[in-house]
Amino acid sequence: MYPHFQDAELENWHDFEIESRREIYALLRAIGEKNQLIRMLIQGEADVCVTSILDVDDAADAVYLDCSIDKEQNQRVLNSRRLSFETSLDKVRILFAAEQVEAATYEGNPAFKIALPPTLIRLQRREYYRISTPVTNPVRVLIPLPTELGGSTTFPLADISCGGIAILDNKMILGDTIGKNYDGCRIDLPEIGQVTTSLQVRNSLDLTLLNNKTNRRLGCEFVDIPRGMLAYVQRYITKLERERNARVAGLT
Template sequence: MYPHFQDAELENWHDFEVESRKEIFSLLRGIGEKNQLIRMLIQGESDVCVTSILDVDEAGNSVLLDCSIDKEQNQRILGSRRLSFETTLDKVRILFAADLIEAAVFEGNPAFKIAIPPTLIRLQRREYYRISTPVSNPVRVVIPLPAELGGSTTFPLADISCGGIAILDNKMILGDTIGKTYAGCSIDLPEIGQVKTELHVRNSLDLTLLNNKTNRRLGCEFVNIPRGMLAYVQRYITKLERERNARIAGLG
């Protein structure tokens, strides 16, 4: 049902499928009450509409959605045979789909109506919770590089999750390396220990700083990380969370 979500994270989507009608209704109602924006994708087209849930009618088995401001896009949506929806609720990624969408009215304004989906995906995994690492005393990762690139090189981390890290490549040493995998990397986590893992570069973002210097942020995914090493990462994230909560409590 969900292969149209082109996402490597969904290879085992059955593991995260919610089938309880009561739970599905509760999640949809929560998304609507918190005015969460929803990406609506027309299958087979690179056509995305940002919408939101206007109302969830459990008795009528329907969900009312906001229309696009683009009338032509609304016509394409109504003519679609398959629609995909993606949003978040309390940092949890929610995905669902619809085979049929109809024109409707909500409080005098045009709207869309779909049936309450029979299932949805709730990706409630710690990989999606990223926490920034300290700036003043940054955590560092050592990436083995060929001799012509300077050999093993140290990079500061920007954030960390149980799925991977973001690193800052200030000197653009790695270049545009999306899709490249680096073996034998090591991360020293203060008070926890050293993590050994492969890193696969998933994305790259160039940032212009206030002094007009450019900084490159690379999003890296852990590959084949041993369970024991992942436990270190989890412990470090918990440590950072506790320290942050203590600071917030101190300010309060």
């Protein structure tokens, strides 16, 4: 779909394809309001133009883009059969494309106009990407423990990523031993399914709350998680991402 984004590092990114018109509109509006620069590439050319979003017209289903002071470059853009765009919003790479671009004016100045893209890709590094899990109805992980520690116990998650989870252990049941493994852990992901994997404690953080109670957060890494289980995790992250985008777009 985005032929010029062939760099090897794309293999290390987790992508979310967004098809909701309202989500796409909200994201492009935010890019424009933050004056984010956009790389614009003409299919078949190595030349990269830099542009920005001037306006997103919801009623006209159109996006207005700044054009270059170079008239020849502008003409090449207008003659192109396909344009690819790359920008970022809050450290997340955003990719979209346009099949056709028109010459237009915006507030009396020359501009480009494209249709609101039907889809948009958000890319974020897997190893850095973490998304908070719901607070009101928390996702829980069941960890098998010896009888002297109370047997199998469930713990609420603070966040989840393709690499692991953060657990809230407010009763200090698990201890804080870095490198300790817990086998046969089960995570129930709402509307997705149950994930079974081993977990290894990678970091521990104790926080003192305003009521003087201590809250322990354990960062745990998935160990030898089966590919099918990882697919569940990715689907759940995508679900949370879509719900968050919907809130941004004012749908919920």
